[in-house]
Amino acid sequence: MSIDTAVPPAGPTAPPRLKRRLDLATVALVWERLWPAMWPSVVVIGVFLTLALFDIPARLPAWGHWLLLAVALVLLTLAVLDGMGRFTWPSRDDARRRLELASRLNHRPLTAIKDKLAGGSDDPAAAALWHAHQERMAAAARQLKVGAPEAGLLRRDPFALRVALALLLLIGAIDAGGDWAGRLVRAFTPESTHSIAPQITLDIWVTPPDYTGLPPQFLPASSKKLIYVPIGSTVLAQVHGGRHPPRLKIDTAASDFSTLDDNDFKGTATISAGKHIAVEQDGRTLGDWSIAVVPDHPPGIAFAKPPSHTDRMALRLDYKGMTITASKARARSSAGSTIRASRR
Numbered sequence: 001m002s003i004d005t006a007v008p009p010a011g012p013t014a015p016p017r018l019k020r021r022l023d024l025a026t027v028a029l030v031w032e033r034l035w036p037a038m039w040p041s042v043v044v045i046g047v048f049l050t051l052a053l054f055d056i057p058a059r060l061p062a063w064g065h066w067l068l069l070a071v072a073l074v075l076l077t078l079a080v081l082d083g084m085g086r087f088t089w090p091s092r093d094d095a096r097r098r099l100e101l102a103s104r105l106n107h108r109p110l111t112a113i114k115d116k117l118a119g120g121s122d123d124p125a126a127a128a129l130w131h132a133h134q135e136r137m138a139a140a141a142r143q144l145k146v147g148a149p150e151a152g153l154l155r156r157d158p159f160a161l162r163v164a165l166a167l168l169l170l171i172g173a174i175d176a177g178g179d180w181a182g183r184l185v186r187a188f189t190p191e192s193t194h195s196i197a198p199q200i201t202l203d204i205w206v207t208p209p210d211y212t213g214l215p216p217q218f219l220p221a222s223s224k225k226l227i228y229v230p231i232g233s234t235v236l237a238q239v240h241g242g243r244h245p246p247r248l249k250i251d252t253a254a255s256d257f258s259t260l261d262d263n264d265f266k267g268t269a270t271i272s273a274g275k276h277i278a279v280e281q282d283g284r285t286l287g288d289w290s291i292a293v294v295p296d297h298p299p300g301i302a303f304a305k306p307p308s309h310t311d312r313m314a315l316r317l318d319y320k321g322m323t324i325t326a327s328k329a330r331a332r333s334s335a336g337s338t339i340r341a342s343r344r
Contacts, residue, residue: 025098029090037086039156040079046165048072052187053172053180055262058243065190179263200241202279202286206271207234209296219277219289229271229291237279239265239286246281250274 051057057065090098176183202221208214208230219227237257239246245257248267251274257267267279271293278288304318 022092022095025095026090026092029094029098033087033090034083036156037083038080039083039162041076041083043161043165044072044076044079046169048187049184050165050168050172052184053169053176055176055179055183055186057190058183058186062190069188069190200239200281200286202237202239204235204237204277204279204287207236209233219287221287223289225290227289227291228294230294231272231296233271235267235269235271235277237267239267239279239281242281244282246279246286249276249278249280251276 051068057068060068173180204219205216206219206227206229207216209232212230214230217227217229235248235250237246237248239257241263242265245259245265246267247254247256248269250269250271253269253274255267255269257265260266271277271291273293275291275293276288277291279286299321301319301321304320308316308318310316
């Protein structure tokens with residue numbers, strides 16, 4: 001066997017699209033290094049988002065909410081600084097090595113293609129052997145694969161806490177439902193920095209007793225007019241929004257609303273006396289009304305005029321019936337009636 005000692009070409013050409021594959025390998029390496037380095041930061045963000053989706057920060061007092069935000073910010077800053085210290089940007093040689101490993105290429109062909117003969121370059125035989133080696137490496141590197149990036153969290157999270165965190169985030173999102181955006185906003189804005197009034201609606205009715213025959217009366221939100229209420233009427237109030245159950249007050253007597261869900265509350269009471277109705281929540285008044293309780297007087301009857309007789313000498317009795325109406329709270333007289341009795 002003889003070796004051609006003629007001077008070989010400068011070197012083999014790089015595989016086609018090598019630059020693009022090197023760029024993709026660099027991106028994969030960035031992900032594989034950045035994700036484990038920033039995993040503590042992801043944990044801090046995930047825990048806070050879980051608390052926010054369950055609306056826990058909004059239920060804390062203002063000082064507790066501020067403290068939670070401060071602790072989360074400090075932990076996130078420390079985690080980011082730690083991750084930046086762990087992360088190193090991959091070099092071109094790192095990208096080549098990744099391509100070789102992902103493509104299962106032996107003898108590091110991409111490295112051999114760019115290498116130069118260290119010694120013996122003046123020896124035609126050594127140069128020919130080196131050139132033949134580079135040609136074989138270039139042929140082996142024709143089929144390059146980037147491969148899927150690996151998260152590499154096993155060392156950073158050996159107990160797979162990431163699975164529990166993802167599950168809690170999913171449960172929190174299901175619990176929040178359509179209110180997920182509002183809960184996130186409330187988590188980042190403590191109570192002292194925003195008003196919750198626009199998020200609250202109040203509906204309140206007064207239903208008179210059945211014997212009155214009167215329909216339920218809707219109480220307007222901003223009415224200064226005196227409202228007449230029959231004794232024994234039932235107050236039904238519904239509040240949508242707010243952080244804590246409201247209170248229904250009749251004068252000084254107060255009762256808490258029942259909780260229907262996270263944003264809806266219901267309160268009822270029976271009016272037996274009092275001059276003022278109010279609904280309060282989180283230290284503010286949602287609505288108040290002045291009332292006059294109309295007592296339950298039995299119907300009355302009285303002579304409209306003394307008994308008399310008709311032209312035919314029949315007994316005539318003129319009387320009037322007295323009733324109480326809640327809308328007017330005054331006596332009204334029925335039309336006079338006449339009873340005729342034959343005299344024998």
